[in-house]
Amino acid sequence: MTTAAAGSPRTYQVRTYGCQMNVHDSERISGLLEQAGYVRAPQADDTPDIVVFNTCAVRENADNRLYGNLGHLRPVKDKHPGMQIAVGGCLAQKDRGEIVRRAPWVDVVFGTHNIGALPVLLERARHNAAAEVEILESLDVFPSTLPTRRESTYAGWVSISVGCNNTCTFCIVPSLRGKEKDRRPGDILSEVRALVDEGVLEVTLLGQNVNSYGVEFGDRYAFGKLLRATGEIDGLERVRFTSPHPKDFTDDVIAAMAETPNVCHSLHMPLQSGSDDVLKAMRRSYRSERYLGIIEKVRAAMPDAAITTDIIVGFPGETEADFQRTLDVVREARFSSAFTFQYSKRPGTPAATMDGQLPKQVVQERYERLVAAVEEISWAENKRLVGETVEVLVAVGEGRKDERTGRLSGRARDGRLVHFDAGSFAGSIRPGDIVHTTVTYAAPHHLNADGAPLSHRRTRAGDAAEAGRSPRTPGVLLGLPTIGAPAATPAPTTGCAAH
Numbered sequence: 033m034t035t036a037a038a039g040s041p042r043t044y045q046v047r048t049y050g051c052q053m054n055v056h057d058s059e060r061i062s063g064l065l066e067q068a069g070y071v072r073a074p075q076a077d078d079t080p081d082i083v084v085f086n087t088c089a090v091r092e093n094a095d096n097r098l099y100g101n102l103g104h105l106r107p108v109k110d111k112h113p114g115m116q117i118a119v120g121g122c123l124a125q126k127d128r129g130e131i132v133r134r135a136p137w138v139d140v141v142f143g144t145h146n147i148g149a150l151p152v153l154l155e156r157a158r159h160n161a162a163a164e165v166e167i168l169e170s171l172d173v174f175p176s177t178l179p180t181r182r183e184s185t186y187a188g189w190v191s192i193s194v195g196c197n198n199t200c201t202f203c204i205v206p207s208l209r210g211k212e213k214d215r216r217p218g219d220i221l222s223e224v225r226a227l228v229d230e231g232v233l234e235v236t237l238l239g240q241n242v243n244s245y246g247v248e249f250g251d252r253y254a255f256g257k258l259l260r261a262t263g264e265i266d267g268l269e270r271v272r273f274t275s276p277h278p279k280d281f282t283d284d285v286i287a288a289m290a291e292t293p294n295v296c297h298s299l300h301m302p303l304q305s306g307s308d309d310v311l312k313a314m315r316r317s318y319r320s321e322r323y324l325g326i327i328e329k330v331r332a333a334m335p336d337a338a339i340t341t342d343i344i345v346g347f348p349g350e351t352e353a354d355f356q357r358t359l360d361v362v363r364e365a366r367f368s369s370a371f372t373f374q375y376s377k378r379p380g381t382p383a384a385t386m387d388g389q390l391p392k393q394v395v396q397e398r399y400e401r402l403v404a405a406v407e408e409i410s411w412a413e414n415k416r417l418v419g420e421t422v423e424v425l426v427a428v429g430e431g432r433k434d435e436r437t438g439r440l441s442g443r444a445r446d447g448r449l450v451h452f453d454a455g456s457f458a459g460s461i462r463p464g465d466i467v468h469t470t471v472t473y474a475a476p477h478h479l480n481a482d483g484a485p486l487s488h489r490r491t492r493a494g495d496a497a498e499a500g501r502s503p504r505t506p507g508v509l510l511g512l513p514t515i516g517a518p519a520a521t522p523a524p525t526t527g528c529a530a531h
């Protein structure tokens with residue numbers, strides 16, 4: 033017996049926690065379920081036939097949150113025989129069978145290495161009327177070989193690698209996502225082409241450490257070559273990537289960014305701390321001088337580059353002098369924005385048991401000073417753009433106040449958020465279209481452009497948005513070892529980060 037009405041397809045819902053890796057994995061989970069005949073449940077539906085939790089293990093209370101959510105679902109499931117609950121992602125990889133011990137009403141537990149097994153596990157659990165727990169220690173198939181239901185008509189994630197060979201002491205990724213596995217350049221480029229064929233204008237190349245891409249097949253310049261190869265793809269207007277790692281960053285990547293017209297001049301490079309002692313304790317094997325050296329070269333090659341970062345405050349043992357070093361680097365680097373985090377213990381990481389854990393109020397107070405410093409700088413950097421013309425890729429969901437202010441929103445090429453007045457183009461601009469407009473005002477976290485746009489270009493991504501279509505890419509597995517000679521793009525069929 034199922035909750036779906038007889039003859040109607042079973043519905044699913046995916047609840048995603050954590051980083052971009054998970055967001056993209058959830059696109060794969062959706063693609064897989066749709067290929068298996070499930071349809072996405074409407075937003076308001078609180079009794080889908082399948083609920084998948086794609087979990088994150090990064091926060092200290094992540095497990096409390098998961099078990100709390102599972103607890104809420106229990107009575108719902110009791111009232112809806114046939115409903116199934118699956119738990120995947122990093123917390124599932126970590127807690128494994130513990131999940132069905134603590135929440136025996138869960139039907140399927142799957143890990144980060146075997147997303148592709150989900151439909152089969154759901155089927156098996158239903159057939160056997162018993163929970164299925166399957167966790168693999170290493171990657172089964174590269175996840176990008178799985179069908180993917182894309183969330184955006186104009187921008188797509190493309191994995192270039194999974195896992196990480198570093199051992200940062202605050203990070204759970206190496207133990208949960210395993211060693212770095214690099215995808216072949218030909219496969220990556222084929223997936224990018226498949227997305228562009230569907231109208232996508234912007235692609236973000238995704239890896240825990242994109243600068244070590246190629247380590248598996250022995251080419252330390254592979255990432256720069258990959259960037260240049262994306263420049264050859266007709267119709268691909270914007271290329272971004274995340275995340276680079278200062279340890280492995282090579283100059284050829286800067287040259288590739290500067291010389292490949294569709295690669296955006298934006299760089300999100302995690303700093304984590306400006307103190308060399310703290311970086312050492314974090315086991316991040318670059319020092320602040322190297323970090324600032326990379327930034328200097330990036331600015332010399334691309335004076336318009338927007339540089340953003342991640343910073344952790346209050347790492348165990350961080351002194352006031354260490355913290356001051358972080359502020360110094362922030363001032364010198366002139367970030368256009370920064371994700372700032374208060375250190376919190378992540379179970380299973382070396383830092384969680386280190387001496388020198390700091391009291392909450394010390395961390396809070398430093399955090400507030402850091403946020404103030406970052407805001408002051410990002411505001412000053414944004415003000416420099418007033419009067420400049422920016423190219424905006426119109427977005428969905430970026431402008432929470434748009435309805436109230438009558439503006440539309442999108443991202444400039446450098447990644448900055450722009451709220452703009454549509455002027456005489458109002459009503460004809462769709463998400464995915466391109467607008468040129470002039471910045472009239474700068475805030476710390478966004479720009480406004482309140483004059484009439486200079487131009488509006490209708491795009492295929494905009495057509496797809498208007499028609500309510502989302503890109504769907506089939507699993508792409510061509511196995512080509514070289515850049516520059518991709519095989520024919522597979523015809524798109526149906527179904528389409530922790531630093």
Ligand code: SF4
Nearest residue numbers: 196198200203205531
């Ligand atoms: S923080 Fe990034 S580089 Fe360090 S171990 Fe985690 S994923 Fe790897």
